[in-house]
Amino acid sequence: MSLSNVQKKQYRNIGHTLNPVVTVAGNGLTEPVLTEIDRALEDHELIKVRYSISDREVRYSIVEETAKVLKCEVVQTIGKVALLYRAALEPNPKLSNLLR
Structure with missing residues (x-):
């Protein structure tokens, strides 16, 4: 499910106005956090997630783990x-960030 550069550009443009809907903090990817991200992706299709983790390498590995576990694409970080x-x-159509 790889996105083309045109799709990524379009999604980045839409995502510019979005606010983060989920925050991943010090406890990392717990089951409730993954469930909430999964629900938000199913409702909105395109979401922002804030990772409040200081270490850059750990943060990027958790972003990649999120994408792998939930089978989603990282459009931009x-x-x-x-x-x-x-x-x-x-x-x-009332919830999707792509259809509004």
Whole structure:
């Protein structure tokens, strides 16, 4: 499920106005955090997640682990915020950030 450069550019443009919906802090990727990210991806398809972890290498490894576990694409990472995308099985036009 690789995104083309055109899609990434379009999603970055949409994601610019979004606020982070989930924060991953010191406890890392716990089951409740993964469940919340999964729910947000299913509802909104394109979300921002804030990783409040100081160490850059650890933060990037957790972002990649999130993408691997939840089968989503990392569109962009800037500082402590990652923009994640996963197509919904049944997109809801009222909730999806891509269909609004």
